[in-house]
Amino acid sequence: MIAPTTFAVHLTYTCPLACAHCCFSSSPQVKDRLDPDLVLETIEGLGEHGIELAAFTGGEPFLLGRHLPRFIRAAKEQGLRTRVVTSGYFGRTPKAAARRLGEVVDAGLDELSISWDDFHEEFVDFRTVRNVAAAARQFDLLVAVNVVQTAESRWTAARVRKELGVQVDDVVMESPVNLTGRAERELADEPLREDRALGPCPYVLTGPTLSAKGKLLACCGVIPDTERLVIDPEFRPDKLDADLAEARSSVLFSWLYLRGPYAILQWLNENYGVEIPPPELVGGNCQACKHLFEDPAIEEILDDALLAKGPEVVGEYRLLESLGAADPLSVVGLWSGRITMQTRPSERWDQAREPKPASSP
Amino acid sequence: MSPLEHPLSVKHGEEEIKIGDQAEAEQLSTDLQNPETFRAFAQDPKGFAGKYGIQIDDTVSGRLHEALDKADSLGAFQQDEGEVSCTAVAVAMGAAAVSDTKAALVI
Numbered sequence: 001m002i003a004p005t006t007f008a009v010h011l012t013y014t015c016p017l018a019c020a021h022c023c024f025s026s027s028p029q030v031k032d033r034l035d036p037d038l039v040l041e042t043i044e045g046l047g048e049h050g051i052e053l054a055a056f057t058g059g060e061p062f063l064l065g066r067h068l069p070r071f072i073r074a075a076k077e078q079g080l081r082t083r084v085v086t087s088g089y090f091g092r093t094p095k096a097a098a099r100r101l102g103e104v105v106d107a108g109l110d111e112l113s114i115s116w117d118d119f120h121e122e123f124v125d126f127r128t129v130r131n132v133a134a135a136a137r138q139f140d141l142l143v144a145v146n147v148v149q150t151a152e153s154r155w156t157a158a159r160v161r162k163e164l165g166v167q168v169d170d171v172v173m174e175s176p177v178n179l180t181g182r183a184e185r186e187l188a189d190e191p192l193r194e195d196r197a198l199g200p201c202p203y204v205l206t207g208p209t210l211s212a213k214g215k216l217l218a219c220c221g222v223i224p225d226t227e228r229l230v231i232d233p234e235f236r237p238d239k240l241d242a243d244l245a246e247a248r249s250s251v252l253f254s255w256l257y258l259r260g261p262y263a264i265l266q267w268l269n270e271n272y273g274v275e276i277p278p279p280e281l282v283g284g285n286c287q288a289c290k291h292l293f294e295d296p297a298i299e300e301i302l303d304d305a306l307l308a309k310g311p312e313v314v315g316e317y318r319l320l321e322s323l324g325a326a327d328p329l330s331v332v333g334l335w336s337g338r339i340t341m342q343t344r345p346s347e348r349w350d351q352a353r354e355p356k357p358a359s360s361p
Numbered sequence: 362m363s364p365l366e367h368p369l370s371v372k373h374g375e376e377e378i379k380i381g382d383q384a385e386a387e388q389l390s391t392d393l394q395n396p397e398t399f400r401a402f403a404q405d406p407k408g409f410a411g412k413y414g415i416q417i418d419d420t421v422s423g424r425l426h427e428a429l430d431k432a433d434s435l436g437a438f439q440q441d442e443g444e445v446s447c448t449a450v451a452v453a454m455g456a457a458a459v460s461d462t463k464a465a466l467v468i
Contacts, residue, residue: 258421311416312416312417312418315410315415315416315417316417316418316421318386318415319389319406319410319415319417319425322386322389322390322393323393323425323435324435334421334424334425334428335424
């Protein structure tokens with residue numbers, strides 16, 4: 001039903017940093033890492049599934065050294081766009097930044113996503129990020145910076161733009177922190193941003209992930225050990241077709257896609273009387289998912305609920321498809337009061353890259 | 362993939378949940394192209410879909426009614442407004458922590 005457009009690979013959960021908000025609790029001590037041959041074989045099968053973009057992330061993907069360019073090259077051979085997500089830790093000097101980026105650019109990298117915020121600042125100097133962003137621009141990479149925030153964060157998208165001297169075409173975005181992984185332990189008392197929203201999950205089934213533990217996950221895997229979100233606990237590339245087909249027929253995944261985890265929690269509360277946290281205590285969709293799948297009282301009734309709700313979930317998806325409104329942006333738009341339709345993710349990127357008129361802000 | 366290529370069922374465990382049938386689904390897609398029928402649908406999405414064997418709940422029915430009320434036809438409804446910024450959408454969705462972005466930074 002819902003087709004994947006992005007395939008993410010968590011190459012490793014090892015990271016030179018150990019940020020307080022990290023949902024994977026990554027650090028230099030964490031050793032989970034995918035076998036490079038498994039990664040290559042997986043990538044070589046992606047082109048047959050209509051997937052448009054391969055995202056290499058972690059942990060820190062640049063720790064994979066010479067393997068990272070191999071993965072990118074393999075993805076390009078499949079006709080995919082490629083993205084690497086990094087803290088940019090390697091860019092202590094302009095020369096070092098250019099050298100490491102040059103390796104992946106030569107392999108065909110299209111997009112570089114830099115994670116930067118108060119939490120990263122404890123481990124990486126902003127000059128490093130500036131070096132990496134500058135080198136990326138020299139290579140004509142599309143640069144994106146993601147700033148994770150609490151209500152009291154010092155780093156904002158506006159500040160990043162100002163201090164980075166960001167060009168119009170670059171993307172700087174803010175994301176409210178979700179209290180999962182290490183954040184659940186270390187940021188429990190931090191005030192959450194008020195403008196966070198809970199809604200349909202546009203990533204489930206549109207962006208499956210191969211975790212660094214070798215599991216195929218239905219979404220981007222912020223809570224990677226959650227059994228309900230695992231499509232295949234022992235993934236093999238030759239099973240990708242069957243795994244994705246099975247996932248597409250899941251009531252749970254379709255429901256998460258159409259309404260999101262907090263709406264499911266509300267429905268369970270209304271129909272089964274289970275207690276749920278008030279929305280102001282939930283940092284975002286992933287934190288809502290964590291509650292949905294970790295509360296034993298909910299686990300007890302969830303299968304019954306999925307069977308009961310199934311016909312309406314299928315009906316809703318079916319109807320939205322008939323309206324041409326079943327793509328992620330349209331589904332999200334429906335619940336945020338805006339309808340934006342028929343625009344695919346890659347087109348958004350392409351639009352971002354189109355030269356702007358001189359008068360553009 | 363055309364909507365009509367999708368299965369009219371989903372699975373949960375061993376249970377298969379079916380809805381409607383292929384002929385009814387095709388008829389719905391066809392009928393929604395007709396502005397007059399589309400207006401009838403927009404007034405009562407749940408009741409209209411029910412005639413084609415499609416169940417939806419009151420919440421989405423109300424939401425669709427609200428969204429479609431001012432559209433004269435399916436074509437008008439489907440026009441891409443093209444104004445929602447990547448950031449706005451991502452934030453509106455409560456995009457999570459770093460790794461949400463790691464998988465799909467911009468949708």
